[in-house]
Amino acid sequence: xxxxxxxxxxxxxxxxxxxxxxxxxxxxxxxxxxxxxxxxxxxxxxxxxxxxxxxxxxxxxxxxxxxxxxxxxxxxxxxxxxxxxxxxxxxxxxxxxxxxxxxxxxxxxxxxxxxxxxxxxxxxxxxxxxxxxxxxxxxxxxxxxxxxxxxxxxxxxxxxxxxxxxxxxxxxxxxxxxxxxxxxxxxxxxxxxxxxxxxxxxxxxxxxxxxxxxxxxxxxxxxxxxxxxxxxxxxxxxxxxxxxxxxxxxxxxxxxxxxxxxxxxxxxxxxxxxxxxxxxxxxxxxxxxxxxxxxxxxxxxxxxxxxxxxxxxxxxxxxxxxxxxxxxxxxxxxxxxxxxxxxxxxxxxxxxxxxxxxxxxxxxxxxxxxxxxxxxxxxxxxxxxxxxxxxxxxxxxxxxxxxxxxxxxxxxxxxxxxxxxxxxxxxxxxxxxxxxxxxxxxxxxxxxxxxxxxxxxxxxxxxxxxxxxxxxxxxxxxxxxxxxxxxxxxxxxxxxxxxxxxxxxxxxxxxxxxxxxxxxxxxxxxxxxxxxxxxxxxxxxxxxxxxxxxxxxxxxxxxxxxxxxxxxxxxxxxxxxxxxxxxxxxxxxxxxxxxxxxxxxxxxxxxxxxxxxxxxxxxxxxxxxxxxxxxxxxxxxxxxxxxxxxxxxxxxxxxxxxxxxxxxxxxxxxxxxxxxxxxxxxxxxxxxxxxxxxxxxxxxxxxxxxxxxxxxxxxxxxxxxxxxxxxxxxxxxxxxxxxxxxxxxxxxxxxxxxxx
Amino acid sequence: xxxxxxxxxxxxxxxxxxxxxxxxxxxxxxxxxxxxxxxxxxxxxxxxxxxxxxxxxxxxxxxxxxxxxxxxxxxxxxxxxxxxxxxxxxxxxxxxxxxxxxxxxxxxxxxxxxxxxxxxxxxxxxxxxxxxxxxxxxxxxxxxxxxxx
Numbered sequence: 029x030x031x032x033x034x035x036x037x038x039x040x041x042x043x044x045x046x047x048x049x050x051x052x053x054x055x056x057x058x059x060x061x062x063x064x065x066x067x068x069x070x071x072x073x074x075x076x077x078x079x080x081x082x083x084x085x086x087x088x089x090x091x092x093x094x095x096x097x098x099x100x101x102x103x104x105x106x107x108x109x110x111x112x113x114x115x116x117x118x119x120x121x122x123x124x125x126x127x128x129x130x131x132x133x134x135x136x137x138x139x140x141x142x143x144x145x146x147x148x149x150x151x152x153x154x155x156x157x158x159x160x161x162x163x164x165x166x167x168x169x170x171x172x173x174x175x176x177x178x179x180x181x182x183x184x185x186x187x188x189x190x191x192x193x194x195x196x197x198x199x200x201x202x203x204x205x206x207x208x209x210x211x212x213x214x215x216x217x218x219x220x221x222x223x224x225x226x227x228x229x230x231x232x233x234x235x236x237x238x239x240x241x242x243x244x245x246x247x248x249x250x251x252x253x254x255x256x257x258x259x260x261x262x263x264x265x266x267x268x269x270x271x272x273x274x275x276x277x278x279x280x281x282x283x284x285x286x287x288x289x290x291x292x293x294x295x296x297x298x299x300x301x302x303x304x305x306x307x308x309x310x311x312x313x314x315x316x317x318x319x320x321x322x323x324x325x326x327x328x329x330x331x332x333x334x335x336x337x338x339x340x341x342x343x344x345x346x347x348x349x350x351x352x353x354x355x356x357x358x359x360x361x362x363x364x365x366x367x368x369x370x371x372x373x374x375x376x377x378x379x380x381x382x383x384x385x386x387x388x389x390x391x392x393x394x395x396x397x398x399x400x401x402x403x404x405x406x407x408x409x410x411x412x413x414x415x416x417x418x419x420x421x422x423x424x425x426x427x428x429x430x431x432x433x434x435x436x437x438x439x440x441x442x443x444x445x446x447x448x449x450x451x452x453x454x455x456x457x458x459x460x461x462x463x464x465x466x467x468x469x470x471x472x473x474x475x476x477x478x479x480x481x482x483x484x485x486x487x488x489x490x491x492x493x494x495x496x497x498x499x500x501x502x503x504x505x506x507x508x509x510x511x512x513x514x515x516x517x518x519x520x521x522x523x524x525x526x527x528x529x530x531x532x533x534x535x536x537x538x539x540x541x542x543x544x545x546x547x548x549x550x551x552x553x554x555x556x557x558x559x560x561x562x563x564x565x566x567x568x569x570x571x572x573x574x575x576x577x578x579x580x581x582x583x584x585x586x587x588x589x590x591x592x593x594x595x596x597x598x599x600x601x602x603x604x605x606x607x608x609x610x611x612x613x614x615x616x617x618x619x620x621x622x623x624x625x626x627x628x629x630x631x632x633x634x635x636x637x638x639x640x641x642x643x644x645x646x647x648x649x650x651x652x653x654x655x656x657x658x659x660x661x662x663x664x665x666x667x668x669x670x671x672x673x674x675x676x677x678x679x680x681x682x683x684x685x686x687x688x689x690x691x692x693x694x695x696x697x698x699x700x701x702x703x704x705x706x707x708x709x710x711x712x713x714x715x716x717x718x719x720x721x722x723x724x725x726x727x728x729x730x731x732x733x734x735x736x737x738x739x740x741x742x743x744x745x746x747x748x749x750x751x752x753x754x755x756x757x758x759x760x761x762x763x764x765x766x767x768x769x770x771x772x773x774x775x776x777x778x779x780x781x782x783x784x
Numbered sequence: 785x786x787x788x789x790x791x792x793x794x795x796x797x798x799x800x801x802x803x804x805x806x807x808x809x810x811x812x813x814x815x816x817x818x819x820x821x822x823x824x825x826x827x828x829x830x831x832x833x834x835x836x837x838x839x840x841x842x843x844x845x846x847x848x849x850x851x852x853x854x855x856x857x858x859x860x861x862x863x864x865x866x867x868x869x870x871x872x873x874x875x876x877x878x879x880x881x882x883x884x885x886x887x888x889x890x891x892x893x894x895x896x897x898x899x900x901x902x903x904x905x906x907x908x909x910x911x912x913x914x915x916x917x918x919x920x921x922x923x924x925x926x927x928x929x930x931x932x933x
Contacts, residue, residue, distance in 0.1 A: 037870060044878030045866040045885060047818015047858035054817035218822045218830060218879040218913050268879030269913055301823040515877025515914055673873040680916030709827035709911060717904040717917040
């Protein structure tokens with residue numbers, strides 16, 4: 029292969045390094061107004077009265093919206109196709125607020141400053157309701173009902189049963205049990221949510237939105253605003269990250285569209301950074317109670333779990349995250365007897381949603397830490413225990429599909445070799461070196477964690493990949509894709525796939541995207557979908573164009589199509605010197621255009637899984653409690669690697685977020701008032717350049733999947749999952765204190781050392 | 785009020801509200817949207833530009849404070865760092881990239897051959913959420929190594 033597997037120059041990046049790249053928020057339309065959202069400062073209340081008269085009278089204010097003058101349509105906060113179990117529980121604006129920071133009104137004015145000033149002039153009288161800030165409060169018998177339903181469960185519990193756990197536990201020589209607790213990390217994409225809306229005279233809405241899912245957003249905007257799909261056009265060119273969370277609608281899009289409609293002027297609505305915490309989506313906080321039985325040889329005989337996730341005030345992706353996270357516990361480490369329950373609970377806190385790793389971060393954190401706990405009790409090395417139990421070829425994946433290859437075993441073995449695991453592990457076992465190291469407060473340790481993650485959201489969502497490929501009369505090629513340019517480099521990968529399939533140069537392929545009026549439908553850039561699904565569809569469309577191209581060439585070259593090959597833009601007859609350039613094949617002959625070469629393809633997926641094992645060295649300062657990650661060696665098996673630099677970039681970035689989750693990141697809300705306590709980058713602490721350790725990424729291609737383009741699988745979701753338990757396990761290796769939660773703070777380290 | 789300054793080598797006269805930040809002046813009045821607003825309170829570094837040779841968070845400076853100054857934004861920059869970011873995978877979503885590159889340029893102006901530690905220190909006020917910084921640091925060090933030759 030000549031294009032696949034090479035780190036070609038990404039065509040989207042030159043604009044990013046010169047400032048030319050246009051993001052939704054860069055747009056300025058003539059006559060454009062600016063909008064702001066008024067947010068409540070109460071966790072649970074009915075709106076008794078809302079008075080906008082003073083705001084409307086304020087010079088420069090053009091429109092004010094409240095629940096009294098917007099359409100009241102109950103809708104899904106997350107606009108996935110209805111095949112997914114999602115919660116239909118949101119209004120654009122409601123007469124009730126369910127968390128501190130929820131939007132209650134919106135203002136459009138001639139400037140952002142005026143819009144913001146006008147927010148203070150809107151008078152709202154609240155009738156406070158008892159709030160359930162914690163999951164325990166929400167599940168209590170006398171809990172206030174957040175959505176008027178009998179229980180505060182977002183959806184029926186997810187139940188997964190395989191085999192017989194009673195028999196499994198009876199056969200166990202060792203039973204390990206524990207409860208693991210996860211905080212509330214937030215994706216903190218650098219580009220705050222933003223949209224610009226404009227209506228034309230024909231009643232068509234055009235919306236520039238920083239979204240991962242333009243077609244889903246189009247669908248729900250149309251549904252709620254009562255428009256046909258042809259009257260809603262969503263545009264997104266470059267976007268400043270999303271990490272899963274920019275799949276929802278955030279009240280913003282509806283409000284921006286309605287303000288634009290009412291004022292008959294374009295309207296721009298941009299979140300402040302604080303609003304990305306309040307009105308955005310976090311990962312689900314929650315707990316995992318996990319119990320496993322083991323034989324002496326390390327075989328897992330039974331696994332039982334109860335996953336409880338905190339959805340916040342609305343359902344968003346809660347049902348999907350709960351299902352995916354819970355079901356993930358059927359796999360990774362083989363076990364025939366499994367009984368799992370997953371619950372998702374409404375609370376009066378900010379909304380949790382989709383975020384890279386989608387429930388699996390939480391459940392595998394528990395699972396992989398417990399494997400280390402069991403390993404110690406069994407007297408087996410933890411990596412060895414994980415290797416013995418690793419899922420492999422033919423085992424059923426969480427999706428129910430048979431696993432292809434031995435990716436997980438390959439990752440564990442390679443990582444063990446790479447770090448010389450048997451040598452390094454236990455050099456400072458359980459803090460034993462405290463005695464020998466005198467006054468040095470630094471303890472070092474190694475840990476490892478594993479993960480697997482599916483490419484595409486199938487079968488939870490009935491996915492499909494679509495693409496259209498057109499060859500122009502000069503031999504250049506355009507790929508029309510509905511996938512979104514989130515920043516991952518996926519569009520580059522798609523162009524590589526098309527170039528490879530067609531046998532033309534990478535520079536001859538360009539990607540058309542970002543306009544729901546033009547490109548084929550796509551579900552959106554999430555769930556490691558783009559390269560796998562969009563890429564496979566692009567490959568199929570390119571193959572069809574190639575077939576037509578070769579038919580044309582066969583005539584000119586007087587050869588059978590089966591005797592032709594295309595390489596570097598030249599079609600040649602195998603075993604002869606007869607050749608014709610692609611360009612000459614398709615260019616007009618004697619002024620007559622040749623038949624247009626265009627093809628579309630739809631790909632209905634299979635399912636594939638990518639695998640990883642992360643090996644981590646940490647140091648713990650036993651005087652300050654500070655944990656530093658010293659180095660990470662992530663080994664990922666992702667099938668055929670299309671663009672090595674971009675793939676490694678995904679892994680390094682995922683590790684950064686995972687280190688943050690494990691050590692510092694937690695969007696805290698006041699346990700009494702539900703007030704957000706750290707909605708900003710000073711108090712919500714993410715790993716910065718000084719905090720990040722060296723990362724030596726190893727990419728394996730040992731289990732390519734026939735479902736993906738050229739055997740490629742997903743890579744975006746994976747790297748955030750294994751890093752967390754690897755760090756927690758390394759901390760245990762360093763100081764002998766077992767932490768079963770994240771984030772693990774210095775105070776807790778000191779407390780743990782004191783209690784030891 | 786009337787703000788007279790040089791932006792990217794060009795003399796500009798802009799009518800600006802006195803309370804507008806330099807960032808908003810650049811983006812909204814001067815039409816230079818390459819400089820990004822990631823937090824608007826000086827925490828993220830996405831808005832970094834160079835004013836009279838020094839890197840500043842343009843969200844923390846009033847536009848009128850740049851009276852008579854020379855401002856360099858990403859649009860006016862032509863520097864080997866840019867190609868290095870492309871080649872090394874230093875940009876993913878690209879939203880932090882303009883600020884990151886301006887900060888790196890300011891570093892290399894002052895210290896053409898920084899150590900990795902110095903690079904990491906220099907960009908520690910520029911948040912990137914995509915890359916883990918690995919490839920950003922590589923991209924900057926690559927340019928500084930060229931300076932060694």
